[in-house]
């Protein structure tokens with residue numbers, strides 16, 4: 001079978017690789033039918049992450065179940081499912097606490113599409129092994145377009161958690177989204193409204209993203225960052241730029257919360273004393289997506305978030321070069337093979 005490989009900086013290519021097989025009764029083999037590029041994948045391809053070339057990329061996908069082990073009870077061949085980015089067992093203390101990102105049944109940081117914690121393959125591949133099918137896979141509601149929720153595995157759900165967690169219990173909250181990453185800031189803009197924000201303001205230097213944010217219901221801020229100071233109850237920093245993160249932190253009103261969802265590999269200077277004087281919270285971390293995926297799919301089904309509004313859909317042939325051509329979100333689709341035999 002073929003996997004989409006990060007072959008060299010600036011180069012993704014299809015390559016032959018071994019087909020996965022069922023090795024334990026709790027596993028499933030899934031065929032991705034809608035695979036999304038995470039914002040991180042752009043940086044992997046560009047060579048601007050710590051990851052060296054030579055691995056199968058992709059950790060966001062909806063797939064069809066092809067085969068299940070004898071102990072799998074919640075899905076069967078033909079089911080269309082979301083595949084979380086993180087390999088997680090569902091029954092260790094961390095998983096039971098809702099922190100699948102820290103599952104202790106597998107090596108640390110075991111996941112798809114990134115060479116950490118073992119080799120689990122990538123979600124652009126023709127087939128992938130899902131080691132804990134019952135704990136990981138989430139069936140799609142009937143009628144939902146797989147391409148719309150391909151990113152529920154990661155970016156889409158990360159955006160929902162970043163917006164909804166600080167907004168829970170805050171009435172009439174004013175939200176600032178600091179943009180900069182390709183898709184997740186726009187998704188967070190849409191989800192902030194869905195989570196009950198009184199108003200959403202969007203701050204970014206990129207005109208295309210500003211237009212998307214405006215269409216997503218945000219007010220666009222074009223003034224100097226100082227004019228944002230202490231005006232917002234919640235900020236969502238979907239940026240990797242240190243100064244932009246700083247703007248997001250200083251924009252917090254007393255008691256505010258900043259969700260930092262741009263992956264920053266180095267250590268930016270944080271305005272800790274000014275944050276102290278405002279009594280604010282900064283949250284940052286890998287998103288344990290699995291418990292939140294059903295809610296995210298319901299919100300997309302209800303039209304509360306429209307990922308396709310920022311998505312370009314491409315074929316398998318177009319996938320290797322798609323990131324060089326298209327901005328925002330790119331989703332690759334491939335035809336189903338189990339449709340005729342599913343009930």
Ligand SMILES: [Zn+2]
Nearest residue numbers: 038039040154
């Ligand atoms: Zn990701």
Ligand SMILES: [Zn+2]
Nearest residue numbers: 089092095103
């Ligand atoms: Zn676990």
